[in-house]
Amino acid sequence: MKTRAAVAFAAGKPLEIVEVDLEGPKAGEVLIEIKATGICHTDDFTLSGADPEGLFPSILGHEGAGVVVDVGPGVTSLKKGDHVIPLYTPECRECYSCRSGKTNLCTAIRATQGQGLMPDGTSRFSFEGKPIFHYMGCSTFSNYTVLPEIAVAKIDASAAFDKVCYVGCGVTTGIGAVINTAKVEIGSTAVVFGLGGIGLNVIQGLRIAGADMIIGVDINNAKKEWGERFGMTHFVNPTEIDGDVVPYIVNMTKRRGDLIGGADYTFDCTGNTTVMRQALECSHRGWGKSVVIGVAGAGKEISTRPFQLVTGRTWMGTAFGGAKGRTDVPKIVDWYLDGKIEIDPMITHTLRLEDINKGFDMMHSGESIRSVVVY
Ligand SMILES: NC(=O)C1=CN([C@@H]2O[C@H](COP(=O)(O)OP(=O)(O)OC[C@H]3O[C@@H](n4cnc5c(N)ncnc54)[C@H](O)[C@@H]3O)[C@@H](O)[C@H]2O)C=CC1
Ligand SMILES: N[C@@H](CCC(=O)N[C@@H](CSC=O)C(=O)NCC(=O)O)C(=O)O
């Protein structure tokens, strides 16, 4: 079949809208008509050329929602007409990792997915007879795409595609980082560095978890209002304070009787390795937990004095908010439908596929929180 897609032909180049060829689903795979897709900073990270797994030409996009239009042999959990969200972290429930109960990082197809291929080692996409790579197993910047059954979450059919596509990455990552990874308790103090498409969902996750001090940190003052909209109690722009942001925040989080200060939980949602260190070091001596969500390019490393860890801080990371996609994504969509979480205000721009490059421009300028492309 033919399908319209925004293709990344080379790193650092704008996406090109072309008609590509798409093979139908093979055994254990499903064909999905994508109805809407968000543009996540990670798409930009890969398009920039900083992703060591970045391959070109490829069809990016990993934050989509759509409808099953065909299933391959052996598919049992999905049928034509199901409303679904593609998963860049699948949930096979059979591999060593899925059975460990210790991680959401299913390893059933990660090796081929990292090579831009389907589990059988081939691509379903081609252009002018040459293969085009898949991306994060999803390629939601194509109107039609093929995924393995284990990488597809079935959702409530009443949910609006152009809103719940965001659950395919940003919403689940932000809220999951709080609930699954950090396990934030009621009454905690927390600091969120980076108030964008992920950070705002960390803030709403902290609100749900009952944190009573939520400090947002961003170099863009326009994000202050956004943070307050979702439950932030204090805002800090590190470029506008005297001195270093770490002692500033440590002092802010000093509670009655606490001679030291520091936040119970901190989160990096910037991808900046200096910020990651700041987030760790402003967490509380003895028990502070700092969660790295941001993605940094090849060769980037984090560092701190071992003393920071020796004195009781924990540095951790999260992928997709620790969520098991086929189990948790439908639940998060239901939370949205039940009004427990908000999505709509964060979808600041809705674009046609032809205008997808404007979505990246608005991400770079800070004008958008989340742009969604509708087909
Ligand atoms: N671990 C995971 O599973 C996931 C990781 N990510 C990563 O999370 C990061 C954030 O993604 P988005 O929220 O979509 O990006 P975004 O571009 O929407 O937001 C980033 C925010 O950080 C702020 N910022 C930049 N530098 C800063 C600094 N030095 N100090 C304070 N604030 C700063 C920006 O002003 C912006 O508000 C990216 O690195 C992305 O790749 C995204 C989704 C899932
Ligand atoms: N290919 C990248 C990997 C970047 C990364 O950490 N990806 C996150 C999701 S970011 C979504 O917006 C993730 O879940 N990784 C888990 C995994 O299995 O890769 C690189 O190599 O830097």
Ligand SMILES: [Zn+2]
């Ligand atoms: Zn993402």
Ligand SMILES: [Zn+2]
């Ligand atoms: Zn698995």
